[in-house]
Amino acid sequence: MKKIKVNLLENSYSIxxxxxxxxxxxxxxxxxxxGNLPVxxxxxxxxxxxxxxxxxAILKSGFKNVKTCIIADSEKSKSLDTATSVIRFLVKSENFKNPFIIALGGGVVGDLAGFVASVYKRGLPYINIPTTLLSQVDSSIGGKVAIDLKEGKNLIGSFYQPKLVLLDLSFLKSLPTRHIRSGMGEVIKYGVICDRGLFEYLEKNSAGILKLNPEDIERIIYESVLIKSRIVEEDEKEKKGLRTILNFGHTIGHALEAATDYSGPYSHGEAISFGMVCAADISERLGFCSSELKVRLESLLSVFGxxxxxxxxxxNKLIKSIILDKKFIHxxxxxxxxxxxxxxxxxxxVPLRMIEGxxxxxxxL
Ligand SMILES: NC(=O)c1ccc[n+]([C@@H]2O[C@H](COP(=O)([O-])OP(=O)(O)OC[C@H]3O[C@@H](n4cnc5c(N)ncnc54)[C@H](O)[C@@H]3O)[C@@H](O)[C@H]2O)c1
Known part of the structure; x- marks a missing residue:
C-alpha cells in the first residue's frame, strides 16, 4: 500500500x-x-x-452498529431533496450516538455525502472511499463538495476536507469500460498540465492501462493523486490561481455537459476530452502551441476512446452555456x-468568435 499525505494544517489527511x-x-x-456510529x-x-x-468488516472490527443510507444512482442525487433526506436519515439514526460519514461510490456519492457532512450540525467528519477511476484520481481529493440546482451544476457547495481517503484499486474491476475511459480524461489532463513523463507513459502503455494491468493502474493513479494533492496543498481554496490549471478542458467541457442536460451522451470525462482538444485548437490559433502538441493530444484521447x-x-445551446459561465465577461x-x-x-x-469557430x-453531422 502507498500513502500520500495532503498537508493542509488542521485539515490534513492521508490518502x-x-x-x-x-x-x-x-x-x-x-x-x-x-465517532461511534459509521453511516x-x-x-x-x-x-x-x-x-x-x-x-x-466494520462491525467485525468492533463497532456495535453501522447504518447504510442508500441514494439513487444518478447525477440527480446531487440535489437539495436528496441532501435533506440523507440529513433526516442521520437525525433518525443518531439516537445519542456520534455519527460520522463514509462516502462509498463515484463522484456523485462523494460530492453529495461530503456536502451533507459539511452542513449537518455545522460539520461531521467524513471518509471518502471512491469507487470510480474519475473519483479516485480527481473528485475525492481536494475537498470540493457540492450539490446541483436546476439552474446549474455544483451551485451549492464548499471546501470541506475528508479525514481519510481510501483508494482501493480492486474496486475498479467491476467498473464499466465507459467509466474507465471517462476517468482517463482526467489522467490525461494531469499529463498535459504538468507532467510530461506521465503523458509519455500513457502514450507507451495504453494497452496495459485499458486492460487494467495492476502495475499500470497503480502507477497512473498514484501519479495523478500526487499531482492533485500538491496543487491542492498550494492553493486549497482556489485563491492563488494555481488550482485553476486543473480546469484545463473544463470551460467548454462543462458547457457541453450543460448543453446536453447532464443526461448521458457525454460523461464528465468525455466532455472534458472535447474541451481539451478545443483548448488546444485555441492555443494553436493564438500561437501558444504547436500543431504537433494538438495531434499528440488528439491521438492519445482517441486511443482511450x-x-x-x-x-x-x-x-447554440453550447455557446449559450459558455456565455452563462461565471468566467465569461464582456x-x-x-x-x-x-x-x-x-x-x-x-x-x-479568448474572444467568443474564436471559441465558436x-x-x-x-x-x-
Ligand atoms: N468534487 C470534485 O472535485 C469533482 C471533480 C470532478 C467531478 N466531480 C463530480 O463527479 C461526478 C461524476 O463522478 P463519476 O464519474 O464517478 O460518476 P458516478 O458517481 O455517477 O459513477 C458512475 C457510475 O458508475 C457506477 N459505479 C461506481 N463505482 C462502481 C464500481 N466500482 N463498479 C461498478 N459500477 C460502479 C455508479 O453507480 C454510476 O452508475 C459529477 O457529479 C461531477 O460533477 C466532482
Missing amino acids: FIGRFLINELCNSLKRLKL IITNPRINALIGSGLKG LPTAIKKVNI GKTRFVLPVKIGEVKVVED VIKERRR
Whole structure:
C-alpha cells in the first residue's frame, strides 16, 4: 500500500492507495476516533458490490452498529431533496450516538455525502472511499463538495476536507469500460498540465492501462493523486490561481455537459476530452502551441476512446452555456491553454468568435 499525505494544517489527511484495503480502513477507523456510529452513504449498485462486505468488516472490527443510507444512482442525487433526506436519515439514526460519514461510490456519492457532512450540525467528519477511476484520481481529493440546482451544476457547495481517503484499486474491476475511459480524461489532463513523463507513459502503455494491468493502474493513479494533492496543498481554496490549471478542458467541457442536460451522451470525462482538444485548437490559433502538441493530444484521447469531436449537439445551446459561465465577461472568457506537454497558461481574453469557430470545426453531422 502507498500513502500520500495532503498537508493542509488542521485539515490534513492521508490518502491510502492499494488493493483490498478494507482491513486497513477498519484499523484507521479505530485510530482516528471519528465517532461511534459509521453511516455509509452509497447507491444500490455499489452497496451490492462493496457496501454489504464493508459493513460486515466494520462491525467485525468492533463497532456495535453501522447504518447504510442508500441514494439513487444518478447525477440527480446531487440535489437539495436528496441532501435533506440523507440529513433526516442521520437525525433518525443518531439516537445519542456520534455519527460520522463514509462516502462509498463515484463522484456523485462523494460530492453529495461530503456536502451533507459539511452542513449537518455545522460539520461531521467524513471518509471518502471512491469507487470510480474519475473519483479516485480527481473528485475525492481536494475537498470540493457540492450539490446541483436546476439552474446549474455544483451551485451549492464548499471546501470541506475528508479525514481519510481510501483508494482501493480492486474496486475498479467491476467498473464499466465507459467509466474507465471517462476517468482517463482526467489522467490525461494531469499529463498535459504538468507532467510530461506521465503523458509519455500513457502514450507507451495504453494497452496495459485499458486492460487494467495492476502495475499500470497503480502507477497512473498514484501519479495523478500526487499531482492533485500538491496543487491542492498550494492553493486549497482556489485563491492563488494555481488550482485553476486543473480546469484545463473544463470551460467548454462543462458547457457541453450543460448543453446536453447532464443526461448521458457525454460523461464528465468525455466532455472534458472535447474541451481539451478545443483548448488546444485555441492555443494553436493564438500561437501558444504547436500543431504537433494538438495531434499528440488528439491521438492519445482517441486511443482511450475519448471524443475529439461532437455529434447531435445544439451548438447554440453550447455557446449559450459558455456565455452563462461565471468566467465569461464582456464577450471574452478565461481558458487554460496548453503551451507544451506538461505546461499550460491561463489566458483571460479568448474572444467568443474564436471559441465558436473551433467548436464548429469539431462538429460532425
Ligand atoms: N468534487 C470534485 O472535485 C469533482 C471533480 C470532478 C467531478 N466531480 C463530480 O463527479 C461526478 C461524476 O463522478 P463519476 O464519474 O464517478 O460518476 P458516478 O458517481 O455517477 O459513477 C458512475 C457510475 O458508475 C457506477 N459505479 C461506481 N463505482 C462502481 C464500481 N466500482 N463498479 C461498478 N459500477 C460502479 C455508479 O453507480 C454510476 O452508475 C459529477 O457529479 C461531477 O460533477 C466532482
